């Protein structure tokens with residue numbers, strides 16, 4: 001596997017690029033030139049490809065007290081998850097930007113759901129409960145602002161034979177904006 005620092009630099013550049021593509025106001029000639037140059041960067045990267053975006057496997061993740069979710073994926077927000085007993089949490093100190101906007105100035109609700117779902121399922125996985133999400137009840141209590149520190153929280157509430165209940169929430173600048181209850185079902189593979 002390649003050096004993590006080099007990959008981290010690439011991913012950071014990729015996230016900045018995605019932001020720049022979203023916001024750019026340059027003329028058509030510059031857009032065309034940028035597209036051509038990006039195609040050549042793509043060819044450089046595709047010279048050697050992994051079949052999947054690298055990540056820790058479900059089995060290797062059991063009992064890991066820290067887990068870096070989507071670290072190498074520029075499309076989704078990167079979450080540094082922490083697990084401590086029945087609790088899990090993840091911080092996004094700078095919050096999220098307009099790429100994830102729903103209502104003007106506010107975080108899209110679907111993105112809140114992704115963040116919570118990622119943490120609740122990973123908390124169950126941390127406990128060795130290999131799972132998929134069967135049901136997710138979401139209440140959007142307050143608007144979640146962009147560019148505002150976010151914390152995602154999860155608590156393992158109940159473990160049944162096949163069903164696991166985990167509560168989750170999104171806290172924006174100290175206020176709980178989204179609350180969720182997940183029904184996870186244990187699966188073999």
Ligand SMILES: CCCCCCCCCCCCCCCC(=O)SCCNC(=O)CCNC(=O)[C@H](O)C(C)(C)COP(=O)(O)OP(=O)(O)OC[C@H]1O[C@@H](n2cnc3c(N)ncnc32)[C@H](O)[C@@H]1OP(=O)(O)O
Pocket residue numbers: 056057058061062063064066067117118121122123125126131132133134135160161162163183185187
């Ligand atoms: C340190 C960490 C690092 C992590 C490192 C790697 C990452 C680790 C992440 C973990 C994992 C990733 C997960 C990502 C989160 C997705 O994105 S998951 C993707 C979205 N979800 C899906 O695709 C699931 C699709 N659905 C299914 O496959 C099937 O419906 C299910 C969920 C397996 C259930 O089907 P089934 O096997 O036939 O089970 P069934 O007998 O119907 O139900 C079992 C139990 O669940 C209950 N149940 C089923 N559905 C529901 C429902 N919707 N509501 C309430 N109860 C329900 C049943 O009532 C039953 O309860 P009991 O009778 O046992 O009390």
